[in-house]
Amino acid sequence: MCFEHPINNDVLKMVQDEMTTLVKSVEDNKETWRQDHEGLRNNLQNLTQLFGLEIKSLEAKHTSLRTGFERLESRQEVLEVKVSGLSQGMDTGNGFIKTGKKADLCL
Secondary structure, X not given: OOOOOOOOHHHXXXXXXXXXXXXXXXXXXXXXXXXXXXXXXXXXXXXXXXHHHHHHHHHHHHHHHHHHHHHHHHHHHHHHHHHHHHHHHHHHHOOEEEOOOOEXXXX
């Protein structure tokens, strides 16, 4: 197709036929595309909900782990104080108290 030349009727007919086929194809596939779109939208909504639930579950586990960690830190401090007291007692008296008959270990 060149400017200033007449359009060949066969080419014009071919273009018109192709356009008609394209329009029919779009109409025929419109419902399928709509269903695909709805299916995709539903899948995305489900995934969003699942991720939301997983995030809440992970947050709960994180909170539980944090609480456990803080409890362990607290117990560690108590144990360190006890161990420090024991080691001071052992340093000053070797950890034994004389009762007269035999030595007993004090813990």
